[in-house]
Amino acid sequence: MSLPRIAVDAMGGDEGVRVMVExxxxxxxxxDRFKFLLVGDEPRIKAALDAHPNLRASSEILHTDGVITGEDKPSQAIRRAKSTSMGLAINAVKTGDAGAAVSGGNTGALMAMSKLALRTMPGIDRPALAALLPTLGDNDVVMLDLGANTECDTRNLVQFAIMGAAYSRVVTGRESPRVRLLNIGTEETKGTDELRDAANVLKAAAADLSISFDGFTEADKVCRGDVDVVVTDGFSGNIALKAIEGTARFVGDLLRRSFASSLRSKIGFLVSRPATELLKHHLDPNNHNGAVFLGLNGIVVKSHGSANAAGVANAVAVTARLLEEDVTDRITADLARVGEESLRMRRNGASAQEERA
Known part of the structure; x- marks a missing residue:
């Protein structure tokens, strides 16, 4: 089967061409069934490809020397979209020259250009930024939204849950993902009206959507391993994500400082090194790299700007799996089902009112 190729913004990320190509x-x-469109400065890309003949044989280069920097505002990036590697990679998805785009560049610029070029899917009001986080279980957890939408209503949260569940099925293989809404408590009375209303809609539609929904979860349980999808607004999600990442760095730095504090501690480090290496691997953001803009008419994946080659590979692998599993079609089908459920709820409500009258 011929699969759509992946457009790679070869100029994005802190390390640029070498790391993106590697x-x-x-x-x-x-x-190995995928082909690539490498977008950026052609001489530099060709030089990087010399070390990777297998990729060179399956890639085409689209030349531009224009780059979106971390300091560029989204409005500036949009004006330069047609002359930059990020903008041309996204445009390749719009025109059908690629099935998906990957970039390690400016997140705000990437979101703004993606929304303008690709637009949102029918039935989706706003796209959401979703990422995979490690857990204590044998599954990663999908969390969204992580910053694309600071304020969300009930409809947005329900749509995020549908998109997150479709993504979770691709990456976890679980046919009925465990979905929870992030809240300040697990009681049904906690949280905003939007959260409580979204919980009611998801409970009623859970069977049709093939999800396991049991209300709310709290931030300290996100990475416990007993949930597959955590749904929240972009403001709360971004704060929660940075708190989790900051805590992981704190624990790592604290361990390094502790093990270097004395000769006995250094000996203890040597004894416990297998365990500390496992912890380092589990917390390494490169092993969970690749945030996805869900809800667009095309797939766009954001790689960490500081990602190494292994991290970029994970982001590209996430992109490939999303294309292989037709995640956009899955979201469309689930949206249709929740629409039918909402219609039944409205009809049942109207019938009940008529009977009372």
Whole structure:
């Protein structure tokens, strides 16, 4: 089966061309049916491809020397979209020259250009930024929204849950993902009206959507491993994500400081090194790299700007799996089902009112 190729913004990310090309080459070893469109400065890309003949044979280069920097505002990025590597990678998805785009560049610019070029899917009001986080269980947890929408209503939260569940099925293989809304408590009376209303809609539609929904979860339970999808507004989600990442760095730094504090501690480090290496691997953001803009007419994946080649490879691998599993079609089908459920709820409510009258 011929799969759509992946457009890679080769100029995005802190390390630029070398790391982006090396990451794409690593990803292709796992997904060797894909071809790539490498967007950026052609001489530099060609030089990087010399070390990766397998990728070179399956890639085309689209030249531009224009780059979106971390300091560029979204409005500035949009004006320069047609002359920058990020803008041309997204445009390749719009025109059908690629099925998805990957970039390690400016997040705000990437979201703004993606929304303008690709627009939202029918039935989706706003796209959401979703990412995978490690847990104590054998599954990663999908969390969204992580900053694309600071304020969300009931309809937005329900749509996020549908998109997050579709994404979770792709990455976890669980046919009925465990979905929860992030809240300040698990009691049904806690939280805003929007959260409580969204919980009611999801409870009623859970069977049709093939999800396991049991209300709310709190921030300290996000990474416990007993939930597959955590849904929240972008304001709360971004704060929660940065708190989780900051805590992981704090624990790592504290361990390094503790093990270096004395000779006995250094000996203890040598004894416990297998365990500390496992912890380091589990907390390494490169092993969970690749945030997805869900809800667009096309797939766009954001790689950490500081990601190494292995991290970029993970982001490209996430992109490949989303294309292989037709996640956009899955979201469309689930939206249709929740629409039918909402219609039944309205009809049942109207019938009940008539009977009371």
């Amino acid at each position: 990451g794409a080459a690593l990803a292709r070893r796992r997904h």
